[in-house]
Amino acid sequence: MQSLPDLEAWAIFARVATTGSFAKAAETLGMSQPTVSKAITRLERRLGTTLLYRTSRRISLTPTGRLVMERAQHIVREFELIEAQTSAHARTPKGLLRVSAPMSFGLKYVAPLMPEFLDRYPDVNLDVSFDDAVVDVVGGGFDVAIRIAEPEDSSLRARNLCVIRRILVASPSYLAQYGAIRHPQEIETHACLCYETHPASLSWRFQHASGEECNVAIDSRIRTNNAESLMPALLAGVGIALQPEFIVADALEHGDLVEVLPDWKIGQVYLSVVTPSQPIRPTCVAALLDYLSESLPSVS
Numbered sequence: 001m002q003s004l005p006d007l008e009a010w011a012i013f014a015r016v017a018t019t020g021s022f023a024k025a026a027e028t029l030g031m032s033q034p035t036v037s038k039a040i041t042r043l044e045r046r047l048g049t050t051l052l053y054r055t056s057r058r059i060s061l062t063p064t065g066r067l068v069m070e071r072a073q074h075i076v077r078e079f080e081l082i083e084a085q086t087s088a089h090a091r092t093p094k095g096l097l098r099v100s101a102p103m104s105f106g107l108k109y110v111a112p113l114m115p116e117f118l119d120r121y122p123d124v125n126l127d128v129s130f131d132d133a134v135v136d137v138v139g140g141g142f143d144v145a146i147r148i149a150e151p152e153d154s155s156l157r158a159r160n161l162c163v164i165r166r167i168l169v170a171s172p173s174y175l176a177q178y179g180a181i182r183h184p185q186e187i188e189t190h191a192c193l194c195y196e197t198h199p200a201s202l203s204w205r206f207q208h209a210s211g212e213e214c215n216v217a218i219d220s221r222i223r224t225n226n227a228e229s230l231m232p233a234l235l236a237g238v239g240i241a242l243q244p245e246f247i248v249a250d251a252l253e254h255g256d257l258v259e260v261l262p263d264w265k266i267g268q269v270y271l272s273v274v275t276p277s278q279p280i281r282p283t284c285v286a287a288l289l290d291y292l293s294e295s296l297p298s299v300s
Contacts, residue, residue, distance in 0.1 A: 007079070009043040012036055013051060014072040017061060093284040094123040100137070101146040104228040104247060105271075106130040110146065113295050117288065124284050132225045138276050143285050145274045146292070148244065156274040157281075159289060161296050163268050165245040168204075168260040169252070174237035181240070181260050184214040191239030194220035195227040204242055206264040214264075242266065271296065 015025040016036065026033040044051055051065035061069060101110045107130060114126060129135070129142075137145045137156055148164050168187075175181075178190060184206040194202065206214045221239050224230060227247045234241055234248075235256055251257040273289055275281065281289075 006043055006046060007075075009039040009046075010072050011076045011079075012039040013043055014069070014076045016040060016052065016059070017065065017069040018073065020059065022059065091283060092123065093121045093287040095282075095284055096125045096127060097144065097284050097288060098127045098129075098142045099144045099146070099288070100129045100131065100135045100140070100142045102132050102148055103130045103226050104132075105148060105244070106146065108246065109296060113291070117291050120291070121284070121287055124287070132227075137274060143275065143282070144288055147272050147274060149269050149272070157277050158272050158274045159293070160270045160272045161293055162271050164271050165268060166242055166266050167245050167248060167252075168240060168242050168264075168266065169234065169248050169257040170240040170260050171235055171237045171257055172255070174239065175258065175260075177237065184216050184261060184264060187216045187240070188219075192218045192220045193222045193230045193233055193239045193241040194218055194224070195230060195241065195243065196220075196223045196225060205267045206261065207267075208264050244269075 012025065012029065012031075015029055016022060019025045019028065022033050022036050022040075025031075026036045029036065040052060047064075049064050050062050051068070053060045053062055099110075106128070110128070111130075114128070118124065118126065134147065134149065135142060135145055170181075181187060181190065184204070187204070196202065202218045202220070204216045204218060206216070208214075222230065222233055227243055230241050230243065231247070231251070233239065234243075235251065240260060248257055252259065273292055275285055275289070
């Protein structure tokens with residue numbers, strides 16, 4: 001198997017050829033003089049030829065050394081340019097960002113933020129997928145996923161932005177027809193409309209201020225993977241539903257829906273952003289996370 005070029009030795013040779021001295025080359029490179037000398041010897045053994053004539057007072061290039069010196073210096077300049085360009089790219093947010101966000105939340109809160117983000121970072125492009133499914137961040141090739149879910153152990157890096165309050169709601173007409181609900185156990189006798197993102201969605205857990213806990217298994221009349229799609233059935237009095245507050249806030253304010261069991265707390269979920277776990281986070285990803293943290297701190 002062919003071995004890789006000894007780029008470090010070539011870079012040291014180029015510096016020695018430029019300065020005309022092992023000592024000067026060592027000083028500019030921040031190396032010891034023996035390290036520089038050993039690198040040149042290593043390179044000459046690898047090539048099977050002599051690159052430098054050495055005396056106690058001076059060094060000079062052999063015919064082969066003169067032949068390859070300019071090419072070696074060119075190679076070093078090219079790699080210095082590559083490193084400079086890469087470093088500049090890493091410092092400035094650039095490139096394509098692939099983002100996943102829940103449908104209703106994304107359309108209401110994320111989509112309106114995109115113009116300002118793109119204006120702030122003109123060299124960044126966005127590819128945004130609005131989908132309530134919990135995507136495979138790494139397998140799906142996403143840089144950032146916005147999630148509304150309970151905290152979970154994961155190999156991904158996560159940043160919680162805020163708590164998303166969930167509320168049990170029904171229309172006044174539904175409660176007038178089927179009666180008020182005074183205890184979570186009574187939910188089992190009512191028509192439930194379920195926003196299902198994972199199996200736990202089919203079980204609602206309540207906790208009272210007294211410490212009493214109640215876990216209710218849900219047999220739903222409607223199951224959907226989008227919370228907003230339940231609104232027509234809710235408003236029409238088809239059943240009750242556990243909904244994110246941002247979905248039902250307007251309906252509650254106008255009296256089209258009412259909160260059921262307000263004295264019982266329901267397990268809350270977090271708005272979080274997750275990214276693949278990696279030692280260094282790309283600048284464009286870090287820019288988006290900071291922007292979302294700045295723009296979405298008060299969502300309830």
